[in-house]
Amino acid sequence: HTSANMKRKADEDEDVAEAELAAAIDAAAKAPADEEIIGLGSGTAMLHFEVTGKCPTQYKSGRLKGEKSLVFLYLTIRGLGETPRLMLAECGASYTHLVSPMSEDQAVACEWRKRSPNGLMPLLSGIGVPRAQPLSQSGTIVRYLAQRYGMAGETELDGARADCLYQTVKDLTSKKSEIIGTADVPTEGAKGPALTAANICTMLDAMPDPSDDGAALNYGQIELLNLLMECEEASSGSVKALSPALEAFRAAGVARPRLATYLASPLRFPSIVPGYKYKDGPMKRAAFKL
Ligand SMILES: N[C@@H](CCC(=O)N[C@@H](CS)C(=O)NCC(=O)O)C(=O)O
Incomplete structure (x- = not known):
């Protein structure tokens, strides 16, 4: 009895969550096309994208038989959504993307504050x-996507190496101000950007080659590409100054066909200034159309 009741309750909650999703999509469609999205802090509904990809042979389809389609929720900035977006672009995934400008009602935002295990996107x-x-925590989501889509290497050890790269890139990210030249004193040794970059290059030597379209990149490599793109945008030439080999990695990464298409699309949110506002000013909702 108890387990039958629990199953019924879970099914009912699943129906409620599906209705929340439908309401968010409906509100996005009905919101004014000329409404301004300033970054975070304006807008009456989420933005809605139906992304349709084609899975190349080196990756997996991600969705097993009988499973629901992928829905990915984040905010109208790159932030912690960017590595998942880059991964999904690279592996040709199809998914529903709903993004919150953080000023709409929770009733039209999939009740994410309540649904999220840690209350965050x-x-x-x-x-x-x-x-x-749903799953939350960006690192958890990245690892789940990597398992599903085949971006965690071929063996368990490859997967651990990919994770070591991912974590090391997180460490390097904490030194971003040193890379782009806004910090006064550079950190020396293995915690500093120069040696961390060199160590990352050694890790990359044993990993798939980003200049090979047919290679399956791993999630550590995508996290690295994300960081290098951010550094280059903040300060042109900064990646080459850090490491010519990492600059070659960045250039090969952004030239990969599916990533290049993604980067030129409205799914690639503009960069922001402090306060989470778009650097080049507000965008119209209508501009976010695939
Ligand atoms: N450790 C979490 C951090 C999540 C997080 O800080 N999310 C922010 C956006 S980047 C958020 O949901 N903010 C909403 C709020 O502060 O109300 C992760 O990696 O996902």
């Missing part, structure tokens, strides 16, 4: 994850 549901109990 990003969130993922589908491909094995119930809508009513």
Whole structure:
């Protein structure tokens, strides 16, 4: 009895979560096309993208038989959504992307504050994850996507190496101000950007080659590409000054066909200034159309 009741309750909650998703999509469609999205802090509904990709042979389809389609929720900035977006672009995934400008009602935003296990974005549901109990934590989402889409190497050890790179890139990210030249004193040794970059290059030597379109990149490599793009945008030439080999990695990464298409699309949110406002000013909702 108890388990039948629990199943019924879970099914009901899943139906409620599906209705929340439908309401968010409906509100996005009905919101004024000329409404301004300033970054975070304006807008009456989420933005809605139906991304349709084609999975190249080196990756996996991500979705098993009988599973719901992927829904990925984040905010109208790059932030912690960017590595998942880059991964999904690279592996040709199809998904529903809903992004919050953080000023709409929770009733038209999938109730993400309540649904999220840690109360924060990003969130993922589908491909094995119930809508009513989505996954949160960007690192958790990245690793789940990597397992599903084949971006964690071929063996368990490859996967651990990819994770070591991912974590080392996180460490390098904490030194971004030194890379782009806004910090006064550079950190020396293995914690500093120069040696961390050199160590990352050694890790990359044993990994798939980003200049090979047919290679399956891993999630550590995508995290690295994300950081290098941010550094280059903040200060042109800064990646080459850090490491010519990392500059070659960045250039090869952004030239990969599916990544290049993504980077030129409205899914690639503008960069922001402090306060989470778009650097080049507000965008119209209508500009965010695939
Ligand atoms: N450790 C978490 C941090 C998540 C986080 O800080 N999310 C922010 C956006 S980047 C958020 O949801 N902010 C909403 C709020 O502060 O109300 C992760 O990696 O996902």
